[in-house]
Amino acid sequence: MDDRLRETLSAMLDDEADELSVRRLLSHEDQSDVHAQWQRWQGIHDLMHRSHSPVEGLDVSTAVREMLDGRIRSQAVPELVTREASRRWQWPALAMVAAALMVGFGAGAGWDSGQPFPDALAFVTATETPDAEPANAVSTSEDPPVQEVALQGLNEKQWEHVSRYLLEHAQHNSVGAGQGSVGYARLASASGGY
Amino acid sequence: MSKDRYVGLSLTNLSLRGFLMVLLLMAVPVYAQTGDAGGYARDKSAAYWLEKMGPALNMTSYRGVYVYARGASVHSMQVAHRYHDGIVEERLVLQDGGSGEIVRRGMSVVCVLPDRGKVKLDQIIPSGPFAEAFASQLVPVNRWYKAELTGEDRIAGYDVVTVALTAKDQHRYTHLLWLEKSTGLLIKSHVRSAGGEVLEHFQFTTLEITDDIPDSEFEIRTEGRELSRTLSDSGSHSDSQSEFSNIAHRQNWHLSWRPEGFEPAATPTSGRGQAIAFSDGLAAFSVFVEPAGKMSMPTGASRIGATTIYMRQLHKGNHAFLVTVIGEIPPVTARKVAESVRVDEALATDAGKS
Numbered sequence: 001m002d003d004r005l006r007e008t009l010s011a012m013l014d015d016e017a018d019e020l021s022v023r024r025l026l027s028h029e030d031q032s033d034v035h036a037q038w039q040r041w042q043g044i045h046d047l048m049h050r051s052h053s054p055v056e057g058l059d060v061s062t063a064v065r066e067m068l069d070g071r072i073r074s075q076a077v078p079e080l081v082t083r084e085a086s087r088r089w090q091w092p093a094l095a096m097v098a099a100a101l102m103v104g105f106g107a108g109a110g111w112d113s114g115q116p117f118p119d120a121l122a123f124v125t126a127t128e129t130p131d132a133e134p135a136n137a138v139s140t141s142e143d144p145p146v147q148e149v150a151l152q153g154l155n156e157k158q159w160e161h162v163s164r165y166l167l168e169h170a171q172h173n174s175v176g177a178g179q180g181s182v183g184y185a186r187l188a189s190a191s192g193g194y
Numbered sequence: 195m196s197k198d199r200y201v202g203l204s205l206t207n208l209s210l211r212g213f214l215m216v217l218l219l220m221a222v223p224v225y226a227q228t229g230d231a232g233g234y235a236r237d238k239s240a241a242y243w244l245e246k247m248g249p250a251l252n253m254t255s256y257r258g259v260y261v262y263a264r265g266a267s268v269h270s271m272q273v274a275h276r277y278h279d280g281i282v283e284e285r286l287v288l289q290d291g292g293s294g295e296i297v298r299r300g301m302s303v304v305c306v307l308p309d310r311g312k313v314k315l316d317q318i319i320p321s322g323p324f325a326e327a328f329a330s331q332l333v334p335v336n337r338w339y340k341a342e343l344t345g346e347d348r349i350a351g352y353d354v355v356t357v358a359l360t361a362k363d364q365h366r367y368t369h370l371l372w373l374e375k376s377t378g379l380l381i382k383s384h385v386r387s388a389g390g391e392v393l394e395h396f397q398f399t400t401l402e403i404t405d406d407i408p409d410s411e412f413e414i415r416t417e418g419r420e421l422s423r424t425l426s427d428s429g430s431h432s433d434s435q436s437e438f439s440n441i442a443h444r445q446n447w448h449l450s451w452r453p454e455g456f457e458p459a460a461t462p463t464s465g466r467g468q469a470i471a472f473s474d475g476l477a478a479f480s481v482f483v484e485p486a487g488k489m490s491m492p493t494g495a496s497r498i499g500a501t502t503i504y505m506r507q508l509h510k511g512n513h514a515f516l517v518t519v520i521g522e523i524p525p526v527t528a529r530k531v532a533e534s535v536r537v538d539e540a541l542a543t544d545a546g547k548s
Contacts (some may be wrong), residue, residue, distance in 0.1 A: 008237060146525040148495060149493075150496070150498065151496045158490075158492075165482050166498075166501070168480065169480040169501075
C-alpha cells in the first residue's frame with residue numbers, strides 16, 4: 001500500500017476523505033492489507049479517543065449483499081449507526097458501501113461470483129416505471145436475481161471462448177442492428193480485450 | 195426651450211414608437227420564419243427521423259473520429275465512409291491500443307488487427323452479409339419502443355435532433371439517438387437501463403460530412419496480419435417465421451421462448467456454426483449453442499456496458515452443450531433466452547459422434 005492510500009485511510013479515520021480517494025482505496029488489489037492497516041489505525045484511534053468505533057460490529061458486507069438482493073436493509077445497521085452519538089462515521093461507512101458497489105460491480109470489472117446480478121435491481125425497478133408495459137407473461141419481480149460470472153475469473157480457454165462469441169456478436173450487431181458505426185465500435189471494443 | 199425640448203421629445207417618442215411598431219411588424223414574420231425553421235425538425239416525427247437514419251448510415255459520406263464507451267473501456271476509432279456509385283467504402287482505424295484497421299469495399303472486407311493472442315480473429319471475420327441496415331426496416335421499432343423527439347442539440351459541430359426510444363417492456367434497453375439534421379446520420383447514441391444509467395455511449399468527437407473523400411483514404415496502411423473475406427448473400431437475414439424454423443432446423447436446436455419483437459436477423463456460419471442472431475430493429479442478441487466437449491463454463495451473467503453475456507451448460511442425454519446468449523438486453527432476459535434453448539436429438543447424436 002503506497003503513501004497516498006495510507007493518507008486516504010488516515011483521512012477516512014478523520015472523516016476527511018473524499019469519495020474519489022475512498023474509491024481508489026477500495027479498488028486497491030490487496031484489500032487484506034488495507035483491512036489490516038485500517039484495523040491497526042482504528043485500534044490506535046480508539047485508544048486515543050477512548051471510545052469504541054461505531055464501525056465495530058457494522059457488517060458492511062451484509063448491507064451490500066442486502067442492497068444487491070433488493071431486500072430492505074435490516075434495522076440493525078441503521079440502528080447501530082444512529083445509536084452512536086457521533087455522525088462522523090456515517091460518511092465513511094456509507095462511502096464504503098457505495099464504493100464497494102461501484103468498484104466491485106461497475107463496468108464488468110471485479111465482480112464476485114456468488115453475488116446476485118446488480119442489474120436485477122434496476123430491472124425490478126424498471127417494472128415499476130409507468131412506461132414499462134409488460135409485453136410478456138414474465139413477471140420480472142418474481143425472477144430470482146441473475147447469478148454473476150466474473151470475466152476476470154475465467155481461465156484462458158474460457159476467456160477465448162467468450163471473446164470469440166463477443167466478437168461474433170459484435171459482428172452480427174454491425175450487420176443486423178442497423179446502427180452502422182456503433183456495430184463497428186462494438187467490434188473494435190470486443191477485439192480490444194478487456 | 196423647454197417646449198422645444200418637449201416637442202422634440204414628443205416627436206422623438208412618436209418616431210420611436212413608430213420605429214418600434216415597424217420593427218415589431220418586421221419582426222413578426224421574421225420570428226414566424228425562425229419559428230418555422232426551428233420547428234422544422236420538431237414538425238418531423240420521430241418516425242421520420244428513424245426512417246431517415248437507416249439509409250443515412252450507408253449513403254452519407256463522412257470522415258471523423260468517434261469514441262465508444264461501455265463499462266470501463268473507452269475506444270476511439272477514426273472512420274472514413276463514402277457512398278460512391280452505389281458502393282459503400284469504409285475504413286476504420288483503431289486509435290487506441292495496438293494498431294489495426296478494417297477496410298470494407300462493398301462486400302469485401304479486410305481486417306488488419308493486432309494479434310492479441312487469445313482471440314482467433316480469423317474466426318470472427320464477417321461471416322454474414324453487411325446488409326444495408328436492413329433490420330431497421332425489418333421490424334417495426336415503434337411497436338417495442340416509444341419513439342419521441344426530445345429536442346435539438348449540437349454535436350461535433352453539427353445541429354442534431356434527439357430521438358428517444360423508450361423500451362415499452364422490460365426485455366430491452368432504452369436508446370437515445372442524436373441524428374444530424376440534414377442527413378439523419380447517427381452522431382451520438384446512448385443505451386440506457388430502465389433506471390436511466392448510461393450503459394453504452396457512442397459519439398463522434400470530430401466529424402466532417404463531405405462527398406470529397408479521396409480514394410487514398412480507403413487504402414490499408416497498417417502493417418500486420420491481413421484477413422480478408424468476401425461476403426456472400428448466403429446466410430442472409432431471414433424475415434419470416436418459416437425461415438426461422440428452417441434456420442432452427444439446420445441448427446438442430448430451438449428456443450422455446452424469446453422476447454417479443456426479436457426476429458432472426460442473421461445466420462452466421464463462422465465458428466462451429468451453431469449461432470442465430472435476433473434483432474428487434476435496434477437491439478440484437480446472439481445465441482450460441484455448441485457441444486461442450488472438455489470445456490466447462492460457469493453458469494451466470496457478466497455485463498460489459500449494455501452487453502450481457504449469459505452462459506449455461508445444457509445436458510441432453512449423455513452430452514453437454516454450452517449455451518451462450520450475448521446481446522444488448524438485460525441480464526434477466528438473456529438468462530430467460532438461454533434457459534429456453536432446447537437441443538434436438540440430431541444435435542445430441544452429432545455431438546456423440548464428434
